[in-house]
Amino acid sequence: MAQLLEVENLRVGYTEGDREIAVVEDVSFTLAEGESLCIVGESGSGKSVTALAVLGLLPRPLEVIGGSIRLRGRELRGAPEKELRAIRGKDVAMVFQDPMSSLNPVRRVGDQIGRAILAHRPRTPRAQVRAQVEEILVRVGIAEPRERMRSYPHEWSGGMRQRAVIGMAMANDPAVLLADEPTTALDVTVQAQVVQVLADQRAATGAAMVMITHDLGLVAQIADRVAVMYAGRFVETGTVWDVFDDPRHPYTRGLLDSLLTAQNLGARAYAIPGSPPSVHGRPDGCPFAPRCGSPLRTDACAEGRPTLELLTPGHAAACTPLTAMVDA
Numbered sequence: 001m002a003q004l005l006e007v008e009n010l011r012v013g014y015t016e017g018d019r020e021i022a023v024v025e026d027v028s029f030t031l032a033e034g035e036s037l038c039i040v041g042e043s044g045s046g047k048s049v050t051a052l053a054v055l056g057l058l059p060r061p062l063e064v065i066g067g068s069i070r071l072r073g074r075e076l077r078g079a080p081e082k083e084l085r086a087i088r089g090k091d092v093a094m095v096f097q098d099p100m101s102s103l104n105p106v107r108r109v110g111d112q113i114g115r116a117i118l119a120h121r122p123r124t125p126r127a128q129v130r131a132q133v134e135e136i137l138v139r140v141g142i143a144e145p146r147e148r149m150r151s152y153p154h155e156w157s158g159g160m161r162q163r164a165v166i167g168m169a170m171a172n173d174p175a176v177l178l179a180d181e182p183t184t185a186l187d188v189t190v191q192a193q194v195v196q197v198l199a200d201q202r203a204a205t206g207a208a209m210v211m212i213t214h215d216l217g218l219v220a221q222i223a224d225r226v227a228v229m230y231a232g233r234f235v236e237t238g239t240v241w242d243v244f245d246d247p248r249h250p251y252t253r254g255l256l257d258s259l260l261t262a263q264n265l266g267a268r269a270y271a272i273p274g275s276p277p278s279v280h281g282r283p284d285g286c287p288f289a290p291r292c293g294s295p296l297r298t299d300a301c302a303e304g305r306p307t308l309e310l311l312t313p314g315h316a317a318a319c320t321p322l323t324a325m326v327d328a
């Protein structure tokens with residue numbers, strides 16, 4: 001299948017004095033139409049930065065310092081802002097974690113979704129825009145859309161606002177939808193509904209999705225493939241089956257244990273000891289080695305950064321001892 005989005009050896013960082021600080025390193029993935037990738041990992045691992053880089057919306061001082069981002073074969077890295085603006089919201093759209101950051105508090109919700117349509121199809125007649133906004137609100141499960149579109153964001157619940165933001169992102173049926181922890185701010189029952197909205201949208205439009213989430217239920221429901229991110233790199237990639245049923249990287253195992261027990265035990269959950277290295281203190285060897293409790297761990301782990309290597313077809317991990325076992 002032709003690839004829609006190809007991210008190759010993406011490197012994002014900034015310069016501090018004469019030193020280059022890399023925040024995201026060597027991230028590669030591809031998405032075909034209708035495919036979805038979930039990115040999981042502890043906070044600070046570079047998930048949001050990866051998504052923002054694809055959209056060309058990196059906050060200063062961050063910039064893409066290496067690699068390539070291609071949409072239908074077209075290079076987006078270094079593309080003029082005018083070109084990116086034409087693509088953003090139309091071909092590639094993003095749902096941010098906090099719906100209020102995407103909604104203007106002093107504008108009616110319906111007008112804001114209408115603007116998202118007009119931004120890319122400025123000649124659409126007003127009545128048609130209104131009809132489309134209404135249809136979008138129905139699609140994302142807002143009852144009585146004709147009345148509700150006249151409300152301001154603060155008059156809507158958190159769940160409704162997140163639906164509105166998803167609706168806004170889907171307004172132009174983008175080919176690629178990026179969603180950054182879209183359910184984190186919501187309570188559990190609303191989370192499930194929002195997840196369903198995303199799944200329905202994908203089924204209806206064939207959009208490819210990149211989903212960043214800590215919610216394993218959401219991963220299971222939405223993802224074709226999973227990438228586990230640690231200290232700026234993908235450390236394990238594979239299908240949901242590969243990564244959930246046969247996690248290989250010690251970090252993935254720890255992460256799944258902590259996420260699973262967090263869902264069941266709350267505060268008493270297992271947590272991986274220690275914390276991820278800061279961008280200034282990433283070790284030369286495996287960045288997880290200082291926290292790694294795996295019996296596989298050897299002195300070799302502290303030497304040389306492990307790269308993603310295939311363990312079985314389609315299932316890769318960046319772990320020197322695992323690679324040595326495959327090679328043996």
Ligand code: ADP
Nearest residue numbers: 023042043044045046047048049059060061279
């Ligand atoms: P997460 O996986 O939680 O989404 P982020 O992608 O937001 O993590 O951030 C990854 C790292 O990038 C952070 O730990 C931080 O060091 C760095 N970073 C994020 N935003 C900025 C910024 N605006 N300026 C400099 N560094 C940043």
Ligand code: MG
Nearest residue numbers: 047048049180
């Ligand atoms: Mg984030």
